[in-house]
Amino acid sequence: MRQQQSLPLGFVRGKPVLEKPDDLYIPPDALELILETFAGPMDLLLYLIRRQKLDIIELPILPITQQYMEYVEMMKDLKLELAADYLVMAAMLAEIKSRMLLPRPASDEEEDVDPRAELVRRLREYEAIRQGAQHLDNLPQAERDFFVAHANTTARETVESPLPEVVLHELALAMSEALAQAKLLNSHQVQREKLSTRERMSRILDLLQHKKRLRLSDLFEPHEGRAGVVVSFLAILELVKEALVEVVQVNPFTEIHVTHREQIYAHSTT
Amino acid sequence: MLIQQLKQAIEALLFVAEAPLTEQQLVDHFAAENVTRKQVKEVLNELQADYQERGVQLIHVASGYRFQTRSELGGIIGRLWQEKPVRYSQALLETLALIAYRQPITRGDIEEIRGVSVSSTIMKTLQERGWIKVVGHREVPGRPQLYATTSEFLDYFSLRDLSELPAIPEPATTADQPGQIAQIKLEITAERATNEE
């Protein structure tokens, strides 16, 4: 059996699990825990260095490589599906180790770079990032440490959405567009004169909504003058033409009434 | 638990709870700390006094205590949700124009001229705005309603009567358009000027 030393099997809730159970039985859950213990080979390597109270700069490559390999072997022994990343690191350590062991050619001295330099740089950077991760975890976090404060308000309910604005010019343009669509522009030339008539038509119809019968004379307002009388008269003729009203005179020389056509039917049926 | 801590905690709870919290809920919330009802009451009273003159106040409503904004601030706060006015659709404007220029008119007449059906939403919007109203029915099968514009419509557009409606411009789609050619020419000139900069 492999010598264990005090290699941890992993960490459970931040505490290193140092001893493998005597009977070598590891519950399946624990296996996964071990796998997930280290965030990767850099994490493991850093742990090994820190545990031995070694300096990253003076990275003692031999013992570290040995320990790392032991750990990896142990994981293999436990039939853990080892992440390829751990093996990549193992290969890297082995390479550095072999380069350290080779005698250095004196002529190359100027270009000679410590084979550990790159790994040391990475380890230091990784250590810095681990610290950063720790800082982030310690920062106050929304929904864990603090909650956004809100007060109730009824102000929102009183907000009225503003009504769209329309300018007169847009209306004329829209009319022109509508008529263009119908290719009816020529036959529907709208004259200002006629608009007064149409307005009067609407007014007479509106009056008929409330009063079923209107005296013709009531529709002529003397204060409007001759022009007003003409407009009213034209409106009545137009309404008759469009079959919207009826003009009735029961007997000659009696009052002429303007009624809704519907009214006629009502009277004739009763 | 110190009363000062309890006060901070209750204050924070009232500001984050989705609904008002009752005295009882607060007592229950601090069951582990053996907080008494008397202490909760005391804290609530203190908080109500603290916030008396602030922008938000602690109010006791039917379902409990909650913080809410001072009622006087309604208008200023409401601006947060004030939307920019939208624009009416072309369909609505054309419908309104047809009613204005061709009144009294039925929905069928409008549909015939526009070649598409008029949505009830448009008619409803125009009626709610007070710009059109039903002035009668055409005595044909179905008795369709006759629409006309209202005096609110005239007021909105500052018109004394319909005869003041502008004459209808030539539609922009026809071929013989001296105005449009001139416009294009101007655009090119403007573009050139920009390029020369």
Added chain:
Amino acid sequence: MLIQQLKQAIEALLFVAEAPLTEQQLVDHFAAENVTRKQVKEVLNELQADYQERGVQLIHVASGYRFQTRSELGGIIGRLWQEKPVRYSQALLETLALIAYRQPITRGDIEEIRGVSVSSTIMKTLQERGWIKVVGHREVPGRPQLYATTSEFLDYFSLRDLSELPAIPEPATTADQPGQIAQIKLEITAERATNEE
């Protein structure tokens, strides 16, 4: 507008707004009342002082000012809800830390430093939370995406800007410096291109 009224209004606004409000948003909100930036600043300072010792505090985060509960009360307030707050894995925190402290950074850079391949789940989680975003591409073969943190990230951790992150050692410089300098230059170019879009 009296400063006392302005204070009440700003206090209320900060308590009802859906997101933090910036000084500028507040100045704009009171445009009709001719409120100056100086007055808004003054009120914000006063409010921060008023709430210093209360259960909620006025905090300046990346996207503006907001009221939030004291961090010490997290546990007590958390009881309001059934679910326990999420705990993030070491792998996720390390990835996030790399992006936060070394941005803009590619996935390759992250993998190189962490010594493991970055899981897509982690990147997806970080993006879904709105904490990281792609800010450009490094102009090397494959044009890998450059990641950076967002203001939502800062808001979540109650930070105003990246300089408020607790310091960590600077990355050690390597022997092959020229390459790295060129790389940094490219990153800046990429970032600028994104900003101009």
